[in-house]
Amino acid sequence: GAVVSQHPSRVICKSGTSVKIECRSLDFQATTMFWYRQFPKQSLMLMATSNEGSKATYEQGVEKDKFLINHASLTLSTLTVTSAHPEDSSFYICSARDPIKGEHYEQYFGPGTRLTVT
Amino acid sequence: GQSLEQPSEVTAVEGAIVQINCTYQTSGFYGLSWYQQHDGGAPTFLSYNGLDGLEETGRFSSFLSRSDSYGYLLLQELQMKDSASYFCALMDSSYKLIFGSGTRLLVRP
Numbered sequence: 645g646a647v648v649s650q651h652p653s654r655v656i657c658k659s660g661t662s663v664k665i666e667c668r669s670l671d672f673q674a675t676t677m678f679w680y681r682q683f684p685k686q687s688l689m690l691m692a693t694s695n696e697g698s699k700a701t702y703e704q705g706v707e708k709d710k711f712l713i714n715h716a717s718l719t720l721s722t723l724t725v726t727s728a729h730p731e732d733s734s735f736y737i738c739s740a741r742d743p744i745k746g747e748h749y750e751q752y753f754g755p756g757t758r759l760t761v762t
Numbered sequence: 763g764q765s766l767e768q769p770s771e772v773t774a775v776e777g778a779i780v781q782i783n784c785t786y787q788t789s790g791f792y793g794l795s796w797y798q799q800h801d802g803g804a805p806t807f808l809s810y811n812g813l814d815g816l817e818e819t820g821r822f823s824s825f826l827s828r829s830d831s832y833g834y835l836l837l838q839e840l841q842m843k844d845s846a847s848y849f850c851a852l853m854d855s856s857y858k859l860i861f862g863s864g865t866r867l868l869v870r871p
Contacts, residue, residue, distance in 0.1 A: 687849060688861045741857055749793055749853055753804040
């Protein structure tokens with residue numbers, strides 16, 4: 645149980661275009677999902693907290709107009725990188741808690757999406 | 763704000779025991795978690811300390827001392843497959859995780 649998927653796993657896009665990344669909880673409902681960004685050989689940086697049915701909460705320094713987050717259902721959150729530039733190239737990972745079956749401290753991570761902007 | 767520091771790299775021999783330290787600065791937190799990440803993969807949960815002391819889960823143990831702002835992950839009977847990056851992470855009351863800098867563990871035969 646407690647599986648989180650992401651789609652796509654890899655995406656290459658041209659500078660100036662927008663890219664949407666999906667994060668799904670496959671066997672549980674997640675009222676809250678988290679989005680992280682990870683540059684090569686670096687740590688995971690929390691970008692935002694995605695709340696079902698309400699606006700996302702962004703961490704300091706993260707541009708909310710550039711990284712649009714939508715959490716339309718209890719099993720799906722999307723991250724849209726708008727007007728992508730080469731410096732947005734990174735590994736984007738989502739995570740979620742299972743508030744019913746999981747321990748309160750355990751988060752389940754998706755496999756990540758590698759974005760390359762050319 | 764919050765910050766966590768870990769050694770950047772640790773090398774150990776197969777079958778040995780290795781300890782990965784984590785020191786942190788924070789104004790408050792719920793607990794300290796540990797995650798493993800293989801190159802190109804997703805982080806996977808290893809252990810959590812909500813209270814001071816030692817938590818043991820199979821070959822992995824984790825320790826927390828709030829008074830010392832310090833924790834560690836202990837890996838016993840090292841196997842080649844344990845070569846990965848290990849992250850400590852502070853969890854706050856809204857379940858947000860703030861990750862440490864990460865430690866790359868290389869297990870040699």
